[in-house]
Amino acid sequence: MLIRLWFRKDLAKLFIISIALLTLISIVNSHYYIINTSAQKSNEQINNLSLHNLIKNGSPILGNMSAPITIIDFSDFQCYLCNRYVKNTEPLINQTYVQTGKVALIFKHLPNRGFDSMGAALAAQCMNDQEKFWQFHKLLYSNQKPIDSGWVSKENLKKFALQIPGLDIQQFDSCFDSEKYKSFVQKDIGLALSSGFKETPSFIIENSDGSNPEFLAGALPFPSFQAVIEKKISGS
Amino acid sequence: MREEKKTPILSSSSKRRLFILSFKIVFSTWTYIIFAGATTVTFWIVANIFDQLLFFYPIVIFYLPDDALVGFVLVNITAIILGIVVSMNIYVFRHSKMKINIASFFSGSSLSVISSTCASCSSLGFFLISTLGAAGITASSFVSNYQNPLRLLSIALLIWTYYSISNRITKSCIMNSSNSSK
Numbered sequence: 001m002l003i004r005l006w007f008r009k010d011l012a013k014l015f016i017i018s019i020a021l022l023t024l025i026s027i028v029n030s031h032y033y034i035i036n037t038s039a040q041k042s043n044e045q046i047n048n049l050s051l052h053n054l055i056k057n058g059s060p061i062l063g064n065m066s067a068p069i070t071i072i073d074f075s076d077f078q079c080y081l082c083n084r085y086v087k088n089t090e091p092l093i094n095q096t097y098v099q100t101g102k103v104a105l106i107f108k109h110l111p112n113r114g115f116d117s118m119g120a121a122l123a124a125q126c127m128n129d130q131e132k133f134w135q136f137h138k139l140l141y142s143n144q145k146p147i148d149s150g151w152v153s154k155e156n157l158k159k160f161a162l163q164i165p166g167l168d169i170q171q172f173d174s175c176f177d178s179e180k181y182k183s184f185v186q187k188d189i190g191l192a193l194s195s196g197f198k199e200t201p202s203f204i205i206e207n208s209d210g211s212n213p214e215f216l217a218g219a220l221p222f223p224s225f226q227a228v229i230e231k232k233i234s235g236s
Numbered sequence: 237m238r239e240e241k242k243t244p245i246l247s248s249s250s251k252r253r254l255f256i257l258s259f260k261i262v263f264s265t266w267t268y269i270i271f272a273g274a275t276t277v278t279f280w281i282v283a284n285i286f287d288q289l290l291f292f293y294p295i296v297i298f299y300l301p302d303d304a305l306v307g308f309v310l311v312n313i314t315a316i317i318l319g320i321v322v323s324m325n326i327y328v329f330r331h332s333k334m335k336i337n338i339a340s341f342f343s344g345s346s347l348s349v350i351s352s353t354c355a356s357c358s359s360l361g362f363f364l365i366s367t368l369g370a371a372g373i374t375a376s377s378f379v380s381n382y383q384n385p386l387r388l389l390s391i392a393l394l395i396w397t398y399y400s401i402s403n404r405i406t407k408s409c410i411m412n413s414s415n416s417s418k
Binding site for chain 2: 080083084088112113146147148149214216219220221223224227228
């Protein structure tokens with residue numbers, strides 16, 4: 001009886017409080033996640049993430065090597081939100097900041113969306129040996145299909161490779177079949193996890209020496225990137 | 237033996253009128269309009285955060301790329317029906333003389349909330365992966381690949397919930413009127 005009365009009388013209050021809490025948790029959680037991941041970063045990691053080190057380690061780069069700001073993009077070729085970023089945001093970043101020499105874009109692998117994601121990451125990294133990474137990157141995202149539907153199976157990745165003009169296919173096959181970059185991709189995954197990233201796409205926007213990093217998670221629109229980049233440009 | 241032909245108590249047009257009547261009964265009070273509005277807005281915010289259309293950091297921004305258009309329309313429909321259904325459920329609990337059935341609350345509105353939210357949870361794939369491993373990858377890719385069909389399913393579930401709640405509200409009216417006519 002008491003429970004019934006309580007249920008009737010306080011249901012409205014309980015309902016409003018639940019809704020308010022749910023909204024608050026969603027907003028605070030997204031902020032806390034960003035702040036928390038920023039705080040986790042050690043000095044050693046900052047040095048590792050300098051543009052010089054990233055290029056030396058073999059990460060694919062787009063743009064000027066002396067650009068003052070670096071965007072590190074952690075993505076998976078099977079992730080549809082990464083595709084959204086590649087189609088809507090990346091062209092604007094490229095046009096506004098990369099082509100003007102203000103920003104260098106670095107790609108890091110975070111293949112966690114499906115079982116076929118690792119294969120796509122290995123193939124793409126092999127493409128970087130022949131400086132064809134960004135062509136392959138564009139080709140894969142423009143042909144993206146549902147996760148693990150077989151569109152990035154070993155056979156299909158080799159078919160995609162055949163579409164890249166000027167590629168030494170034997171060199172690519174040898175690299176891909178031997179899984180040459182497996183430990184490289186696993187290091188990328190380790191870096192993403194140590195930075196607090198679990199979802200794709202995720203980004204680190206930092207000065208080229210690896211200092212002053214800003215962590216962003218999600219397929220953010222161009223104005224969000226613009227706000228961070230402009231703040232960094234005006235601060236440096 | 238001759239079988240007695242059962243005649244329906246209400247025709248389909250009367251039923252339709254009763255569904256509209258149940259809606260009018262509930263939303264004649266401001267409190268329930270506010271409940272519905274609050275539920276709709278809350279669900280809309282949460283679903284769009286999960287869908288990565290609404291961001292609060294580094295700036296507050298909402299954007300709608302082409303690939304998200306269908307999903308966004310379905311989320312809006314879900315949010316509106318959910319607001320109505322939750323509000324009507326609360327009305328039933330506060331006004332019904334029937335024994336309060338807590339189980340029906342959890343199988344009605346709550347199930348709808350969970351299913352609707354889950355339809356937009358493909359961006360929570362990382363959570364499933366880290367919690368469930370390989371099974372999580374399968375679950376995550378299933379939710380991502382069938383995002384819009386799942387949303388349609390949740391809308392169907394909500395419509396069914398609306399139908400059952402409307403029945404509860406209007407059935408009590410019919411019983412009252414038949415009692416009073418005797």
